[in-house]
Amino acid sequence: MAGTDASAGESHVSDDNPYVSEPETDFRPVADLSEGEAEQQADYLREAIRFHDYRYYVRNDPVIADRTYDALFARLEDLEDEFDIQTADSPTRRVGGEPLDELGTVEHVVPLLSIDSSGEADDVRAFADRVDRTVGDAVEYVCEPKFDGLSVEVIYVDGVYQRAATRGDGQTGEDVTENVRTIGSVPQRLRGDYPDYLAVRGEVYIPRPAFHQYNRERVERGEDPFANPRNAAAGTLRQLDPSVTAERPLDCFFYDVLAAGANESVVEDATASSGAIDFAGLDTHWDEHETLPEWGLKVNDSCRLVDSIEEAIDYRDDLLDQRDDLDYEIDGVVLKVNDREQCGTLGTTSRYYRWAYAYKFPPRTEQTTISDIVVQVGRTGRLTPVALLDPVDVGGVTISRASLHNQAEIESMGVDVGDEVRVERAGDVIPYVDEVVESHSEDYFRLPEECPVCGSPVEREGPLHFCIGGLSCPAQLKRAVEHYASDAGLEIEGIGEQAADTLVEEGLVEHGVADLYDLTVEDLASLEGWGAKSARKVIDQLHASKSPELATFLSAIGIPEVGSTMARTLARHFGSLDAVMDASEDELQAVGDVGPIVAGHIHEFFESERNREVIERLRERGVEPQAAEEEGSEELADLTVVVTGSIDGWTRDEIEDLIERHGGSLTGSVSGNTDYLVVGSNPGTTKREDADDEGVPQIDPEAFFEVLEDRGVDVER
Known part of the structure; x- marks a missing residue:
């Protein structure tokens, strides 16, 4: 201030x-x-x-x-x-007050209806024609930004804040009284010559700068950002703990008096007599706009009073040009007949006000602005730059973040904060920045020399950057715990992303995944959201996980470049954990599918004193990987298979294990060395196109199993 x-x-x-x-x-x-x-x-x-x-x-x-x-x-x-x-x-x-068990519901003093809308000027003119035919007099319009937030009803009695509710279904809404109370722009007490009873409608929103900052903090914590400010406002307003709402940057504009008068019966009396609701002498919507601030209620200063629908259309076009410069997100404008008596003549439908219309903006598509670039630290210490975007529609999905991959990609595009970029979705799933459309910087973004989480030095390996803090870095430790307990690891149900974050933040896991085995039921039950039953289940699973298969353990401890497939290959070849740990790079390269780069990563991992200490601490707590079974038979020694789609009754791991136990190879991409492409249900197109190009036979799962049986492999489970 x-x-x-x-x-x-x-x-x-x-x-x-x-x-x-x-x-x-x-x-x-x-x-x-x-x-x-x-x-x-x-x-x-x-x-x-x-x-x-x-x-x-x-x-x-x-x-x-x-x-x-x-x-x-x-x-x-x-x-x-x-x-x-x-x-x-x-x-x-x-x-913020005490946390709530749940949000109750309340009935609105008057229905909170929706507004009919269109993005076409001709539809707006048609709306004005209907108004003119019904009213018959000259019509003024109040033009307002259409805020992309959450509509609320707020009630004051004797000038004191009484209640707030979301719009809900228009008749009833969620009681968010305590959460709205935390919003600074919602006064606890009115000012000036206010009516004894006031029900007013407003829009709760998150200002764009605050939204981007909040999303930045979420991404830095490894959490998914909100897709757009409206989702962020809605999620925040529906928190059961008002103190959480108080910590988040909500704001509110007011724009409509629902009822006003000497007392609450102003609505009941009007309903009983079929008369008009009292609006405390506010005869027009523009009167409301000018009076609400006198009562201490914030209004938007971009509103305008116009004499014709063409002026209203011009207002919308002007605001569209200003859209990216506003501190709040809007998706159009609302046009309201100014005169309250004319509004009463126009009335409503069961869903809409006949005296208001929303002239929508076209959605932002593909091209948008980078509002910020944040750096995430992953399980292996890799730093990944993430662009936070002004929300944009890409293929029908709202995108608010996109990967920038690595420093080399950033340098090649010359991308920086403030640039206008084109966003695409890889495989229609993962969003990424494709190109810079208009640069607003003479430089490009550079990854930091120190880890943004723990402050350890950052080292560059080719195009990639890594924090060398290891498990002393909270970000790496959280993701290591999550991975160790995931389906790709030891499958400890109950320890996911949020639980891993909590365990590290609460100091229950400080030095590495071995700390998991020091946890007690009491430790877990004391955490928010946990109970004794769920805590006992996790502890029992941890105890049962102390004799994992070697391949499962190798996958769980997070060796770079070693997923479940490579872990099984290493386990079958070396037979024991000690043999894998002591293998030289040459010995590792002697394993099928292990090239020099992967061999280097594996050897470096086990040469690390820190990683050996992690394994030793696990062993001290009774974790001992079981030696792999002897190499299987060789019925499929010369067979290389690729699978696309799903095979009913089988997981990919089960298919892979079946093939590899009999000497065959299941790979992820089609090449000239592929013998068969097995096409299951819901297959992708890329592998099938590659098979056509390479002349690789494509067979269904039934034919595939016949091939295996012809080679002497029993496919019964």
Whole structure:
């Protein structure tokens, strides 16, 4: 907050309030105050903080600095805590109350209907023609941005915040009273000459800069970002713990008075008499726009009053041009008949207001702006640059992030924050930045020299960058724990991404995956979201996992370039963990499918003192991989197979194990050395096209099993 002119609006604070203009924040110790002095100071502070909230959120013209405001707020918290003098409408209640078991539902004072919409100007003109035919008089329109947030109903009684609810189905909504209370732009107490009863509609949203910052923090924590600001606002507003909502950057615009009057019966009386609802003398929507700020409710300053539908269409086009420069996300404009009496004549349908229309923007498609670039640290320490994007529609899916792959890719494209880029989806699934359409920087983004998570040095290997912190890096440790317990590892059900994060953050796993075996039922049951039953199940699974198959263990410990297939190959060839650990690079290259690069990664992994210590700590806790069975038969020694699609009743691992136990090879891509492409259900197209190009026979699973049986392989399980 910054500014110096405090004259406007000071009539709503006491003349002798010392905390309005240039407040002194060198307070006497709380312990030195009497109860009466504390109550007086707290009253002044509440009054002043409400005033400063109004100047900051509604007037956008603060009169004190942020640090001064924080000092006033902290002082009020101290006074209320020490003397137990918190009031129901105190600003300190914005920090959040007790967590809820669930969100209840409430009935709206009047139905909150939807708005008919289109992206075509001719449809907007048709709407105006219907209005003209019904009303018969000159029509003005109020033009407003169509915010991409979450609609809410907020109620004030005697000027005090009473209740808030989401739109829901239009008749009832979720009770989000405590969560909306935490939003700074929603006043706890109204200002000025407000009606005794007020129901108003607003839109809760996350400002774009805050949305991008929040998504950045999520990505850095290894979490998926929100696809768009609306999802982020909706997810935040529906939190069961209001203190979580309070930590997130929500804001609110108000735009429609639903009912106003002497008391709550204003709605019931109007309904009973089939009369019009009182709007406290607000005869037009533009009256609302000008009056709501006087009551302390924030409105949007881009609204406009126009005399014709053509001016409204021009407004929409102007706002479309400004769209990328706004601090909030919009997806069109709302056009409302200004006169309330005309609105009553127009009425509603069961779903829509007949006096309002949404003129939508075309969706952003494929081309968008990079708002930020963040760096994720993976299980192996690899740094991956991720572009955070202004949400864009790609193939019917909203994309808010895309991979930049590595430093070499960044350098080749010359990409940096602020650039306009084209986004595509690899295989219609994984989004990535394809090219820079318009550069707004003379440089390109550079990966950091220190790990953004733990501060360890970063080393470059070819196009890739790696944090050398190992398991001392919390990011690597979290992903190592997750991988160790995943389906690709020891399959410990209950330890997924979120649980792995929690275990590391709570200090229950500090040094490596071996710490998992030191956990107790009590440790897990004490964590949020866990119970004794689920905790016992995980502990039992960990105990049962102490004698894993060698191949499973090799896959679980996270050797670079070693997945389940390579792990089985190594296990069959070497037979024991010690033999794999002690193998030279030449011995590793003697294994089928192990080239010099993979052999180097495996050898380096086991040469690492840190990794050997991890394995030793696992063994100390009773984890001992079981020696692999002797090499199988050789019925399929000369057979190389590729599978596309799924085979009913079989997993890919089971098919691979069957082939390899009999000496054959299951590979991932078709080449001239492939004997058969097995085509299951829902196959891909690439492998089939490659098979056509290479002249590789394509057979269905039934024919494939016949080939195996002809070679003496029993396919019964």
